[in-house]
Amino acid sequence: MVMKKVGFFHPAFKRRDSWYTCSIVPFCTLFKFTDGTGLVDDNNHTMYSIAAPGQWAVIGSLETSIKLYDFTVYYQTKWTSPWMRYKEGDKWTSVEMMKSNTFGGYFSKSQYWFRYRVRSVSPLYYVFTDGVTDDDNGGSNYTAVSGGVWFTVSKIAPPFCSFC
Structure with a gap:
């Protein structure tokens, strides 16, 4: 062969x-x-x-x-329909994030949290976008070094709520 x-x-x-x-x-x-x-x-x-x-x-x-790992990425933003782009080898995959149900009683959609679950190799590189503007960690991309739950609060489109 x-x-x-x-x-x-x-x-x-x-x-x-x-x-x-x-x-x-x-x-x-x-x-x-x-x-x-x-x-x-x-x-x-x-x-x-x-x-x-x-x-x-x-x-x-x-x-x-x-080995593939389960990643759950939470993102808090004022964007109404954020997307997450994550790297798979040489290509980027874009997925629409879902409004979050609570995680441990916190991080709900009423507090502008969104989430996405993906199964991938480690580390996971990702960015967020609203289709116009990217939140890419200042050009460095976000990195989840191992499987698990990861949280990010938007620096360029912070949520409206004062209690978040």
């Missing part, structure tokens, strides 16, 4: 690296790499083995499936 070189494999891997991809027949789980000139990477004569379906990576050794 011949592997195809791809410019992008998954957000967990850097673009400047060389990545190759292929599809493997379900019952053919032992494999090795060769460059066609006799140079072979066969995992120190033990072959590489995939134990279960999924996305796998060989980075010096065979790594388990790429």
